[in-house]
Amino acid sequence: MGGKVIAKDSLGEFVSKLSERYRIFGPRKKGTEWIFDEVRSAEEMDLRYSTTILPPRKFFIPTSERIFSFKMDGGVEEPEERDGPSLIFGIHSCDLNALLLLDMVFLEGEFPSPSYARRRERTALVALTCIDPSENCFCESMGTGPSPAGGYDVLLTDLGREYLAESGSRRGEEMLALAKGRAVTAADLEGKAKAIECAKSKFKKKVDLKGIDELFLRNLDNPVWKRLGEKDLACGICVNSCPTCFCFDVRDQLDFPMVGGVRYKEWDACVLLEFSQVALGGNFRRDRAARIRQFIGHNLGWGGASQFREFKGRAKCVGCGRCIRYCPAGIDLTEVVKELRGI
Amino acid sequence: MAKPKLAVVKMTGCAGCQMEVLRIEDKLLDLVGAVDVAYFYMATSANRHGPYDVALVEGSVSTPRELRELKELRERTKLLIALGDCACSGCLPSIVNWVPPQESAKVYERFLEIHSKKESFQRVYPLSAHVRVDLELRGCPPHRDAILEALKGALLGIKPFLREHPVCVECKLKENVCLLVCEGRPCMGPVTAAGCGAACPSNGRVCEGCYGPMSDANASSLAEILAKRCGLSREDLIGKFRKYAGLTPAFSKEASGGI
Amino acid sequence: MRLENPYLAEECAVKRVKRQTPDVYTYTISYPRGSNRLRMPFRPGQFIMVSIPGIGEAPFSFSAWDDGKGIFDTTIRTVGNVTSALMKRGEGQRVWVRGPYGRGWPMEEAKGKDVLIVAGGIGMAPLRPVIELVAKNRRSYGGLEILYGARTPNDLLFADEFESWKGIPDADLLLTVDSVPKGIEWDHGVGVVTTLFDRMRTEPNDSIVMTCGPEIMMKFVVKGLLAMGFQPKDLYLSLERRMKCGIAQCGHCQIGPKFVCRDGPVFPYSELRGLPDLLV
Numbered sequence: 001m002g003g004k005v006i007a008k009d010s011l012g013e014f015v016s017k018l019s020e021r022y023r024i025f026g027p028r029k030k031g032t033e034w035i036f037d038e039v040r041s042a043e044e045m046d047l048r049y050s051t052t053i054l055p056p057r058k059f060f061i062p063t064s065e066r067i068f069s070f071k072m073d074g075g076v077e078e079p080e081e082r083d084g085p086s087l088i089f090g091i092h093s094c095d096l097n098a099l100l101l102l103d104m105v106f107l108e109g110e111f112p113s114p115s116y117a118r119r120r121e122r123t124a125l126v127a128l129t130c131i132d133p134s135e136n137c138f139c140e141s142m143g144t145g146p147s148p149a150g151g152y153d154v155l156l157t158d159l160g161r162e163y164l165a166e167s168g169s170r171r172g173e174e175m176l177a178l179a180k181g182r183a184v185t186a187a188d189l190e191g192k193a194k195a196i197e198c199a200k201s202k203f204k205k206k207v208d209l210k211g212i213d214e215l216f217l218r219n220l221d222n223p224v225w226k227r228l229g230e231k232d233l234a235c236g237i238c239v240n241s242c243p244t245c246f247c248f249d250v251r252d253q254l255d256f257p258m259v260g261g262v263r264y265k266e267w268d269a270c271v272l273l274e275f276s277q278v279a280l281g282g283n284f285r286r287d288r289a290a291r292i293r294q295f296i297g298h299n300l301g302w303g304g305a306s307q308f309r310e311f312k313g314r315a316k317c318v319g320c321g322r323c324i325r326y327c328p329a330g331i332d333l334t335e336v337v338k339e340l341r342g343i
Numbered sequence: 344m345a346k347p348k349l350a351v352v353k354m355t356g357c358a359g360c361q362m363e364v365l366r367i368e369d370k371l372l373d374l375v376g377a378v379d380v381a382y383f384y385m386a387t388s389a390n391r392h393g394p395y396d397v398a399l400v401e402g403s404v405s406t407p408r409e410l411r412e413l414k415e416l417r418e419r420t421k422l423l424i425a426l427g428d429c430a431c432s433g434c435l436p437s438i439v440n441w442v443p444p445q446e447s448a449k450v451y452e453r454f455l456e457i458h459s460k461k462e463s464f465q466r467v468y469p470l471s472a473h474v475r476v477d478l479e480l481r482g483c484p485p486h487r488d489a490i491l492e493a494l495k496g497a498l499l500g501i502k503p504f505l506r507e508h509p510v511c512v513e514c515k516l517k518e519n520v521c522l523l524v525c526e527g528r529p530c531m532g533p534v535t536a537a538g539c540g541a542a543c544p545s546n547g548r549v550c551e552g553c554y555g556p557m558s559d560a561n562a563s564s565l566a567e568i569l570a571k572r573c574g575l576s577r578e579d580l581i582g583k584f585r586k587y588a589g590l591t592p593a594f595s596k597e598a599s600g601g602i
Numbered sequence: 603m604r605l606e607n608p609y610l611a612e613e614c615a616v617k618r619v620k621r622q623t624p625d626v627y628t629y630t631i632s633y634p635r636g637s638n639r640l641r642m643p644f645r646p647g648q649f650i651m652v653s654i655p656g657i658g659e660a661p662f663s664f665s666a667w668d669d670g671k672g673i674f675d676t677t678i679r680t681v682g683n684v685t686s687a688l689m690k691r692g693e694g695q696r697v698w699v700r701g702p703y704g705r706g707w708p709m710e711e712a713k714g715k716d717v718l719i720v721a722g723g724i725g726m727a728p729l730r731p732v733i734e735l736v737a738k739n740r741r742s743y744g745g746l747e748i749l750y751g752a753r754t755p756n757d758l759l760f761a762d763e764f765e766s767w768k769g770i771p772d773a774d775l776l777l778t779v780d781s782v783p784k785g786i787e788w789d790h791g792v793g794v795v796t797t798l799f800d801r802m803r804t805e806p807n808d809s810i811v812m813t814c815g816p817e818i819m820m821k822f823v824v825k826g827l828l829a830m831g832f833q834p835k836d837l838y839l840s841l842e843r844r845m846k847c848g849i850a851q852c853g854h855c856q857i858g859p860k861f862v863c864r865d866g867p868v869f870p871y872s873e874l875r876g877l878p879d880l881l882v
Contacts, residue, residue, distance in 0.1 A: 031520035031525065053515070053518045053519075053521075058518075064516075068607065068609065074613070074696075078607055105850075106851065109849070110849065110850075110864075111608040111850075113605075113851070114605035115607075117605055213859075217877070217878075220876075230561075231561075231564050233534070233568075234509070234559045234561060236509065236511055236515065237511050237515055240516060247854065249854075250609075250659060252655065252657060254495055256377075256495070258495065258499075261655065267516060269508075269512065272559070273507070273558045275844070275854060276854065276879075279679070279682050284817075284843065290878070293878060294856070294879065302859040302878075328521070328565075329564060329568060499656070500686070501657055502682075
């Protein structure tokens with residue numbers, strides 16, 4: 001696929017050209033943090049962001065989503081799809097890889113999700129090589145960064161005064177045709193490689209994946225879980241900020257005169273007590289220890305087990321660091337792995 | 344089929360929960376269409392005595408008269424719903440349980456002459472301390488959507504969906520900046536039941552804990568975090584946990600200073 | 603290509619409601635005429651998602667299936683919003699049904715082998731079609747032995763069918779209850795279901811065990827049978843977990859790397875051993 005080198009002061013023009021075709025969502029500052037939000041120009045974005053509060057999965061699996069509406073006396077109506085093409089600008093490698101993992105759950109199973117498929121289809125992705133990983137990042141360990149190997153339409157890499165823009169799809173080619181820039185040289189590609197090397201030298205956290213599924217299954221009774229359960233607030237922040245957590249609840253909501261209502265999905269979290277509750281109050285993960293073990297185990301342990309069909313042997317975790325950044329109790333899954341290994 | 348008879352009754356509280364029932368506004372007419380509002384002092388002058396199918400009871404029990412009325416109401420009511428924190432967990436009126444009379448006397452100059460004080464119990468408890476409560480709608484006040492959910496549940500004969508998970512869930516789904524983690528402010532969100540839509544944190548204010556403990560509140564861990572991260576003193580922590588639900592088992596230890 | 607919304611269900615009719623115990627009812631549900639489910643292959647042990655609009659949706663197993671006619675039974679305890687509403691609305695009501703989903707009992711693997719069924723309480727419901735299938739294809743299977751336990755004689759499901767089960771050639775039915783209330787005649791065993799192991803004739807070799815009941819019961823069933831020489835791969839358990847989608851997406855039913863809705867609900871013990879959040 002082709003590429004271009006775009007001067008930083010031409011980026012605004014590129015974005016404005018793109019905005020004629022797409023609704024653009026990019027990283028925007030919110031207080032001390034960042035969120036992916038609708039933007040109208042390059043100036044509204046902060047491409048030096050570290051990570052966003054919610055991951056980009058919110059665009060593909062909305063936090064709350066109507067499955068259908070119904071009338072009590074019969075009749076079902078599926079939500080209408082009105083949204084046009086949209087574009088996520090500046091998605092980091094970890095979050096992009098997270099979408100590729102979610103694809104395995106919602107597109108590649110026996111019952112693909114039509115709404116997810118539609119949103120993936122109509123959403124272009126402009127990825128960004130991460131040149132300044134945060135103190136909580138460990139995508140390199142997970143093989144998901146700092147620069148993505150694919151899955152993007154366009155990949156931008158900051159080369160100092162310019163961006164190297166590489167296309168990864170036909171849609172990406174069309175997008176790049178809108179950009180003003182010069183041809184890519186060998187020096188630019190070398191610049192990208194150097195930027196990646198430099199980024200790699202900045203990682204402070206690591207996870208050793210060797211035999212990790214076995215490590216978790218062998219350590220189901222390790223005292224570390226009990227200790228974590230005492231600290232854990234079961235607040236759900238780790239799950240809701242995770243880019244690959246896909247669990248949801250399904251509920252019915254009646255409108256008041258009770259002639260009809262909606263069946264809807266809402267994000268759910270395995271660390272919450274109600275998540276595993278069955279009839280008559282039975283619960284197979286009543287203890288917080290079992291629930292935090294499920295979250296961490298699913299992300300790093302059995303989530304990566306070769307028998308786990310969802311992710312074809314890959315770990316669910318992409319190393320974005322959000323669950324570490326936002327945990328009020330200071331629980332750090334990379335430290336948990338070290339403890340399990342007795343390090 | 345006759346419309347179910349609804350009563351809205353007040354014990355010791357600020358009447359804010361009843362106000363919230365009135366605030367259902369756009370659905371109020373539908374509500375009046377679906378139920379027979381038999382007793383609602385704040386909304387109608389045509390009040391009738393029971394029996395009732397559903398009673399929403401606001402406030403905690405602080406006088407012998409209230410206790411008598413509550414017991415009578417229970418006998419005349421099929422589904423008794425505690426409306427709001429005072430009714431569910433004691434809330435502000437129950438703070439008196441921790442305060443020696445001398446302390447109150449410092450605030451109220453002619454303390455002994457305050458009528459209600461002479462007539463009232465030394466300790467103030469929620470409804471469930473005295474009668475069977477079928478459903479608790481927590482919050483100070485409960486969210487109007489939860490009140491509607493409860494009434495729909497009553498009409499359909501099903502258990503309504505009330506959020507038992509923490510405020511953090513609603514807060515994070517709104518993509519608020521975490522006041523506790525990012526700004527080091529003493530937020531009660533992680534131990535407090537949701538249902539308010541993270542109202543306070545969405546407006547830049549910490550959660551005060553007005554919905555009381557969530558289903559699996561880890562109060563001791565949060566107390567430690569608030570002390571360490573936000574520098575809260577022992578007294579600060581007592582105040583935080585005592586304010587709305589200090590009588591609940593989940594908060595009682597922290598509300599009484601960790602003893 | 604337009605993908606179908608997997609949550610859309612078919613409207614079915616509840617033809618008959620039969621009381622089994624004070625809180626367990628069997629609902630006979632019929633698909634509408636012309637439904638493509640009529641020709642749907644059905645395997646005992648699979649489940650369906652049943653819903654009542656406005657109330658909610660819940661997973662239920664089949665307790666019978668009439669091949670080609672699109673009529674099935676589900677036998678359920680009244681415990682939650684959906685089951686209470688089903689019970690109250692009774693015969694003639696409309697319900698939404700989607701499925702069947704999941705991996706059922708190992709009817710193929712069991713061919714030519716002895717079949718041992720160990721059920722506890724409501725756990726007999728998904729095993730009843732196994733008994734019917736074995737009876738119908740009697741020569742494909744070896745001996746059939748049914749061990750069934752419940753809290754009291756009143757909690758035994760399908761009691762009116764026990765005689766016909768006993769009449770199946772080369773079949774035994776052993777019963778036990780935890781306790782017998784005063785005034786009830788009972789000339790079978792008293793004690794947990796594993797106390798029946800002493801009296802059973804099924805041997806570990808060339809046999810398949812199918813068990814369903816409270817997980818704590820299955821724990822002791824598995825323990826007891828392993829001690830008698832049964833192999834982990836021959837012990838099949840049906841598990842209950844919270845399920846909101848039935849199609850391996852909502853995540854509620856996960857046990858380590860397994861989704862109970864897709865990889866189960868029936869599992870050989872050899873696949874469950876060593877996984878988290880299990881009693882067995």
